[in-house]
Amino acid sequence: MIHLENVSKVYANGTQAIKNLTLDIADGEFVFVVGPSGAGKSTFLKLLIREEEATNGKIVVNGHDLRNIRRSQIPYLRRTMGIVFQDFRLIDKMTVSDNVAFALRVVGASDSIIQRRVPAVLRMVGLEGKEKCRPYELSGGEQQRVSLARALVNRPALLIADEPTGNIDPERSIEMMKLLTSVHKKGTTVIIVTHEHELVKSFGGRVIRITDGKIAADAFLPKKAVSAAHNAAEKEEFLS
Numbered sequence: 001m002i003h004l005e006n007v008s009k010v011y012a013n014g015t016q017a018i019k020n021l022t023l024d025i026a027d028g029e030f031v032f033v034v035g036p037s038g039a040g041k042s043t044f045l046k047l048l049i050r051e052e053e054a055t056n057g058k059i060v061v062n063g064h065d066l067r068n069i070r071r072s073q074i075p076y077l078r079r080t081m082g083i084v085f086q087d088f089r090l091i092d093k094m095t096v097s098d099n100v101a102f103a104l105r106v107v108g109a110s111d112s113i114i115q116r117r118v119p120a121v122l123r124m125v126g127l128e129g130k131e132k133c134r135p136y137e138l139s140g141g142e143q144q145r146v147s148l149a150r151a152l153v154n155r156p157a158l159l160i161a162d163e164p165t166g167n168i169d170p171e172r173s174i175e176m177m178k179l180l181t182s183v184h185k186k187g188t189t190v191i192i193v194t195h196e197h198e199l200v201k202s203f204g205g206r207v208i209r210i211t212d213g214k215i216a217a218d219a220f221l222p223k224k225a226v227s228a229a230h231n232a233a234e235k236e237e238f239l240s
Contacts, residue, residue, distance in 0.1 A: 001027045001158065001189055002048065007057030009043050009213075017043035019213040021057070025191065027157070030184045032200050033193045035210040041193050044210060045162055048191075049083060050074050062157060079107055082151030082188075086163035088143045090135040096122065096146050097131040103150045121149045125179055141172030148179060159183060161192045165199060177203050 002025040009018040017040045025031055035041050046052040047059060050066055059066040062080040069077065090099050097118055104114045122131060125145040135143050144164060151159060161180060165173035177199055184190045194200065200207060204223030209216045 001025060001062060003058070003060040004047075005058040007047065007054050007059055009040075009047060009052060010055045017213055018047065018054075021213070021215060023208070023215060023218075025189065027189055028184075028187060029189055030181070030205040031189075031191045032205055032207045033191060033210060034195065034197070034200060034207060035216070037195070039210045040213040041210055042162070043213075045160060045191075045193055048160065049081060050077060079154060080157055082154065082156035082159045084144070084147050084151045084159070084161040084164050086166045088135070088147045088167075090143060090146055090150075092135050095132050095134060096127060096138070099135065099146055100150045100153050103153050107154060117153050121153045124152070125149045126175075139172075141168045141175065144168055144172070144176060145179070148176070152183065156188065158189045158191070161190070163194055164192060165194065165196055173199060174202075 002023070004021055004023045007018055007021045008016065010016045019040075021044075033041055033044065043052060047054055047066070048061055050061075050069065054066070061077065064073070064077045064080075066077075091102065094102065100118050100121060101114050104117065109117075119131070122128060125148055127142065127145055127149065130138065130142065135146065138146070144167070148161075148164070151161075159180070164180065165176050168176065173196065180190055180192065181203060200221065202223070204221045206218070207221050208218045
């Protein structure tokens with residue numbers, strides 16, 4: 001599903017954010033991407049959604065070779081993805097239902113599909129009764145769930161979440177992670193960029209650590225922190 005081969009990204013100011021990165025993520029994987037601030041995590045995501053173009057190397061996402069993709073084809077690439085942003089990016093003048101429906105309208109979905117899918121996805125994320133609310137009337141956790149519902153309503157093969165728990169409290173963070181794992185169980189590939197190591201240790205999965213634009217570690221961590229002190233220490237060292 002995702003293939004990066006010898007990928008580098010150098011910005012106009014000379015900053016090299018990604019350095020000769022090679023990586024494969026298969027269909028159906030659940031992946032955390034971690035690393036310190038400035039490590040290249042955000043650039044990595046921007047390359048996947050073609051918000052930024054690689055300076056060198058090959059990137060293939062959902063069958064699209066991003067080296068050769070035309071600007072007119074980028075919206076079709078993004079229709080195969082659902083993207084959950086840290087800052088929600090909801091439209092304040094629209095209701096919850098309209099924010100979610102907007103993702104369907106831009107791809108030309110029929111009214112019957114919109115009327116069927118929007119209530120279903122809002123139920124899935126626990127927002128029944130909030131359909132007519134405006135985003136500013138919701139808590140941070142509720143706004144994040146609207147963002148997730150909007151990302152899921154097109155039934156994407158790939159879900160990318162950029163710091164999905166960064167602006168919500170710890171209890172809501174657990175709820176969000178449970179929603180993301182339930183989405184994964186339905187067959188969706190999930191990539192989560194996060195700095196919250198406790199969530200990673202609690203939920204487990206494949207963890208890719210990016211440091212200084214390079215992959216510093218790539219391994220599977222089991223769900224739940226183990227009790228053995230040395231194993232816990234190894235996990236902390238891996239994530240740091």
